[in-house]
Amino acid sequence: MRYRTLTGTGLDLSVITFGAWAAGGWMWGGTERKDAVEAIRASYDLGVNSIDTAPIYGQGTSEEIVGEAIKGIPRDKVYLLTKYGMRWDLVKGTLASHSKNNSGEDIDIYKYAGKESVIKECEDSLRRLRTDYIDLYQIHWPDVTTPISETMEAVAQLIQQGKIRYAGVCNYNVEQLAEASRYVDIVSNQVPYSMVKRGIEAEVVPYCLGQEKSILAYSPMERGLLTGKMKPGHKFSEGDHRAKLYFFSEENLRRTNAFLETIKPLATEKGISLGQLTLLWTLEQPGITIALVGARNAEQAIQNAKTTDASLAAEEIAFISSELDKLELVK
Template sequence: MRFNQLGDSGIKVSAVALGTWAMGGDFWGRIDESKCIDALNAGLDSGINLIDTAPIYGSGYSEEIVGKAVKGRRKDIILATKCGLPLNSSRSRDLTRKTVIQEINESLKRLQTDYIDIYQVHWPDPDTDIAETMGVLTDIKASGKIRAIGVSNQNIDQLKQYMSNGRLDSVQPQYSLLEREIEGDILPFCRENNLGVLTYGSLGAGMLTGKFKTPPVAADGDKRAMFYPFFTEPLFGKALELLKTLETIAESHSKPVSHVAINWVSQQPGVTAALVGCKNPRQAVENADAGEWALSDEELRVIRDALNRIYAE
């Protein structure tokens, strides 16, 4: 497994990490709890050391599953969770001091731990000053309940405000071969300021495994088809065309195409780890194995050329 430093935090994370949104069971269809716990343990046994979760994933359920999975091996794991979309507030977005303190204590209970390695603001709260949020996060860090402060889904101006009010360690944006908006500003900014970058949606919600030959149908609580634009034409057809290039590279290594997608993200300059969701042990092990090899410079160039050609207009 390849490992990288998370900014200046002193925390070392695996280049491939475990995402647990689907395990909440509220967006991607319901999954058996024991299968989720087995999947997390299989990923950890395969060399991954970072798990990302959030209270909002299944109203605390994903955090509870993570808590059960890491029990007994907590000290070897980098645990990341989030605040700002609280379960017990009248506001859907709430980054006030009082609510963040309540949230961290609830997360610690669900995760069955007394510290969180990377504590991240999930989404901006336009009604709370960033100075107030960074103030309370900094106080929580001083108390020892968190080791590093991260943010997710913020623009450059918001990142600058966080940085001018305390020590920011990492950023969590959406980034994959199918969603590259951060290449224009966020990624260069993170490189310049040595902020860790944990990418989400690294597999394009499963599209980059090559398993969807037609767009997925929203069914059995699986809502992804409605959420991601690349599941709708004309982007769906472009993704299928891109997959042909990825498949050629995957075949030359005798690896699954998902490895090419995961490695492309994790090898982009500035990216610390690719968060990859999984629903069962087979997926977790397969995804972890991507961290055992890397794309060559020539392969990275071929993929960039394909992106430029397919998404030119």
């Protein structure tokens, strides 16, 4: 495993960080807790020392699973990254979506990061994670109903109290990053980034490089699209959010797989999977500090963790990028 320091912190995170969204089951067609716990532990055994989760993932389920999985591991040997600012148990802020919980019951999810809510969420996360501090605490989505200054006042208070070590944000644009940084030291921005979703390259990446902020790339395999395992005609299970995403249309599956076939010989030559090749390319892109990668079971987790057993030369990265430039998806 390779490690990179979160800029401005003492956190040396594994470049493959366990992303625990799918582990929570919500929007992924349910979860098997035993499999999820085993996946996290298998990752840790191979050097994955950081786990990213959030309260909204399974409405607390993901954080509970993470807490169970790290039981017995010395606390200073694992880094816990979680979030705040999405409430399913409070009607306040901006309605983000109508959804269903893991029991199939209707729930409404709100983006809300008022001071009292942030403090409550932190306490709830500490309890579910079975810890007394969080290494990186991140706002999940911007909340346009609450001044950023108020949200960050709560974060600063939690840092002062020792309940969180560092502050990060997710899905923030450059203007939001700059404002939040006026009130508290924002060390990172967690944003979607993959071979087929590269919008952050225009403004967010240059800003973060210039301001020395780390970028945590989520969905680097675009929710499984870039593994090469999904073919036209793929059927998703009930409750799987991917069924409605344009990435997984018949035409886009065909186009993506055609691209993946062009780089597959390189993966074969290195003895790695297409998913691992995708991750290696992602980790070599400017500004990207770590990649968050999910796994539903130990087998997937082990394959993800072994990604860094291989590496890419500059000419190989250039070859993949040149082939990628020919791929155009239909929206």
